[in-house]
Amino acid sequence: MSLSTNNTVKIVPASQQHTTAGPYSPVLEIKAGSLVVISGQVAIKDDGSLFAEDIEEQSRHTLMNCERQLAAADCGFADVFKVNVYLTDLKNWPAFNEVYRKVMPDPLPVRTAVQAALLENFLVEIEMWAAKP
Template identity: 60%
Template sequence: MTSLAHLRNPWDGADADRAEIWEMLVRRDIEAYVEADWERVADDFDGGSFIAVDGAASTDPDAWRLGYPGLEEYRERWLHGAAQDVARALDPAADFAAATFLDGIELERDRALVHKRFDGPLRLQDGDVETLAWRTIYLCRRIDERWRIVGFVGFLPPRPAPAPAKRVPAGAAQHVTAGPYSPVLEVDPRRTVVISGQAAIAPDGALIGTTVREQARATLENCRAQLQTAGLDLADVFKVNVYLTDLAEWESFNEVYRELMPAPLPVRTAIGCQLLPGLLVEVELWAAAAVVA
């Protein structure tokens, strides 16, 4: 009998209801499916009220259909799919476990709305790989002192990948002596993050480094840390302003910048100026997060 006892229930000891729902929809569901053992999960359903909608891999609700008007129809589909997947998959228990996510459990009294996602590879015995990529929204109720599934909207398509927040437009070009920057970027402004100028200063206020290369690295890492507080990284940056006390050190800065800043490179401006005592470089930047359409 397949056991996934090694999987960690994220709600254990924190929320008994959510922990019970996770056990039902993740661990027990996978263990039963890879054994094609319906009896193992039969009591997880409320047969008298069960109904399920087939989302037909479509984002258009008009395409959804009453796929399973009762539990018996779903049981037949479940057993057929389990037998097929077990017969052809290399390690179905491991792959389904790795690809299963509960993205949210909303509770209100004895009702629950649960978002489940499959996102990962299913390795086949013939060497091929299929992609598990669909979503299910479960409706659950607490009946006779336990949580049960009363219905779902299933076989929904995966979330669309977010469109890039920045791109270099076709035909953009610049002179042959240009440094590591883009001449122009198109930017989606719906979620813009701006950080104040950063320098090579540690959290305790101590200066980091005595050369432009040392300070450039520390400064850009400080920029990265600030962006990460907003869920972004250097790859999301579209505009950079660099301030140097000595523009003759521009290439020294660029050596570090090329190493740390991913493509497509941000647009950029460099300015020679006086900075606070001990500082050789300061950087401010703007970033934009990708947004799902």
């Protein structure tokens, strides 16, 4: 059983998933004193300009913006238990996952991904739910 650093998020040992599953957990058990929810983040700078044009860099900067918002609530990626990912093109899913795998710790959050029309020239938008002890 893998636990986050604050012991509020753990994998349910009896859960199973298919062998082709991506970087996510199928089921998590959450024990939280409070929840932190961040709204959809994109690869945007404080001045409103876009960080990058390609999916890898947009994914990286979007995750950095998520991390910054979580930190404002005294949380980090280890506290995240649910992630919603919105991509303009599901063909970008493998490239997004490569970036995502590098920053998200175990246990990996449960996750949903959908193709969606996004504002401006954004290729990815991410929202997260975190548990505080």
